[in-house]
Every structure is written in structure tokens, then in C-alpha cells.
Amino acid sequence: MSMAMWRDVLVPFLGTALGAACVFGMRGGLSEALSKALAGFAAGVMTAASVWSLLLPAIEQSGALGTWAFLPAAAGFWAGVLFLMGLEKLTPRLRAAGERPSRRARGEALLALAVTIHNLPEGMAVGVACAALLQGMPGVTAAGALSLALGIAIQNVPEGAIISMPLRAGGMGRSRAFLFGALSGAVEPLGALLTIWLSGLIAPMMPHLLGFAAGAMLYVVARELLPEAGEGAGCSAALFSLGFTLMMALDVALSA
Numbered sequence: 001m002s003m004a005m006w007r008d009v010l011v012p013f014l015g016t017a018l019g020a021a022c023v024f025g026m027r028g029g030l031s032e033a034l035s036k037a038l039a040g041f042a043a044g045v046m047t048a049a050s051v052w053s054l055l056l057p058a059i060e061q062s063g064a065l066g067t068w069a070f071l072p073a074a075a076g077f078w079a080g081v082l083f084l085m086g087l088e089k090l091t092p093r094l095r096a097a098g099e100r101p102s103r104r105a106r107g108e109a110l111l112a113l114a115v116t117i118h119n120l121p122e123g124m125a126v127g128v129a130c131a132a133l134l135q136g137m138p139g140v141t142a143a144g145a146l147s148l149a150l151g152i153a154i155q156n157v158p159e160g161a162i163i164s165m166p167l168r169a170g171g172m173g174r175s176r177a178f179l180f181g182a183l184s185g186a187v188e189p190l191g192a193l194l195t196i197w198l199s200g201l202i203a204p205m206m207p208h209l210l211g212f213a214a215g216a217m218l219y220v221v222a223r224e225l226l227p228e229a230g231e232g233a234g235c236s237a238a239l240f241s242l243g244f245t246l247m248m249a250l251d252v253a254l255s256a
């Protein structure tokens with residue numbers, strides 16, 4: 001692997017660690033408004049990354065299918081959605097003896113779980129882009145792989161903060177809260193490296209895998225981030241739009 005690919009593999013994890021490091025400058029608890037704003041921004045970035053860096057290249061790679069070029073991406077997309085739905089159902093929910101936990105505590109735990117779960121397909125998405133580049137697949141460029149990695153890293157900054165800061169606010173030490181936040185992104189380089197290692201075997205499945213990563217990312221957006229962002233602060237919608245526009249501009253500018 002080239003140094004550029006190692007950079008692309010590690011950049012998303014560094015984004016998570018950077019966000020988790022916000023806990024060292026934290027004073028007091030994480031406000032509801034800030035939590036919603038971070039969720040809105042992350043949702044916008046993830047949505048744009050799913051479209052420009054995953055779904056559109058998947059459809060372009062299936063161009064030989066003509067009007068059915070969308071089919072591999074759509075099949076992979078639904079596989080990603082169903083995969084996360086299944087994992088969510090298999091994961092134990094927060095429950096006390098005969099008591100439901102507070103909505104906020106439950107939401108924070110589910111968001112932390114969702115971030116960790118979907119980070120694996122995100123890492124695989126970067127790995128798929130790098131593997132497709134190694135295979136010379138159409139529609140994937142070095143700039144596109146970099147823009148995907150940077151987009152995921154940008155989205156990971158608020159995610160790392162969303163995990164570590166509530167843990168700190170709940171009484172956990174700063175270093176431990178940072179560690180938990182950063183570790184939620186450790187699966188990304190592992191997923192990327194595994195995908196690149198298997199690139200020779202999965203090359204024919206590239207459009208499906210790109211769609212899979214997009215489905216997993218958008219499931220998290222719809223299931224966790226948008227409901228969190230939409231319940232209060234009016235700025236969340238603006239930050240969603242800002243995140244979407246930023247990722248769209250980044251992807252187009254780096255691919256030009």
C-alpha cells in the first residue's frame with residue numbers, strides 16, 4: 001500500500017479521536033442545544049458522503065447494465081440497512097429491573113452503539129475506495145478516496161465529541177471518556193485494511209459494497225442523528241445543510 005492509502009485509512013480514526021479530545025476542554029455538561037447541533041452537522045456530512053462518494057460511484061461502475069445500473073447499488077444499500085437493523089436488535093438495550101432508563105441516557109447509549117457499529121462499514125467504505133483504486137475501477141480516483149476519508153473524518157469529529165462529552169458529564173474521568181470516544185473509531189482502520197486485503201476477492205462486488213456502506217451510513221442518519229437533531233434547536237437544520245454543502249463541495253473540489 002502507498003503512503004497515500006495509509007493516510008486515507010487512518011484519517012477517519014483521527015477525526016474521531018479529535019472529536020473525543022474535546023472532552024479535555026469541556027467545562028460543565030454537554031448542553032442539549034450543542035448535542036443537537038453536532039448531530040445535525042454530522043447528519044448532513046454523512047448524507048452527502050453517502051451520495052457523492054458511495055452511491056454515485058457505485059452506479060457509475062455498473063454502467064454496463066444500462067438502465068439497471070442502479071440495481072447493484074440499491075441491493076447493497078438495502079443490505080447495509082438490514083445489517084444495521086439486525087445488529088441493533090441483537091444488541092441488548094439499556095434496562096433496569098422493571099424500569100425504563102431516562103430517554104436521554106438511552107439515547108446516548110444507543111448513539112454510542114450506533115456510532116461504533118456504523119464505523120465498521122465506514123472503514124470498509126474507505127477500504128473499498130482504496131481497493132477499487134488499486135483495481136483500476138472506473139469512477140474512483142485518488143482524490144475521490146481522499147475526499148471520502150476526509151468527509152468521514154469531518155463527520156467523525158462531532159461523533160467523537162457526542163460520545164466522550166456525555167460520559168464526562170456523567171462523572172467519568174477525562175482520560176477514560178476520551179479513550180471510549182476514540183475507541184469507537186478504532187474499528188475504521190481495521191475494516192479498511194481488511195477490505196483492502198481482500199480486494200482481489202471482492203473486486204466484482206465493489207458496487208454492492210459501496211451501496212452497503214451508504215445504506216449503513218444513511219440508516220444511522222435516519223435512526224439516530226436526525227431524530228436527535230430535530231427535537232429542539234432551530235440551528236440544527238441549518239447545520240445539517242452546512243454539513244451537506246461542505247461535504248458536497250469537498251468531494252467535487254477534490255475530484256476536479
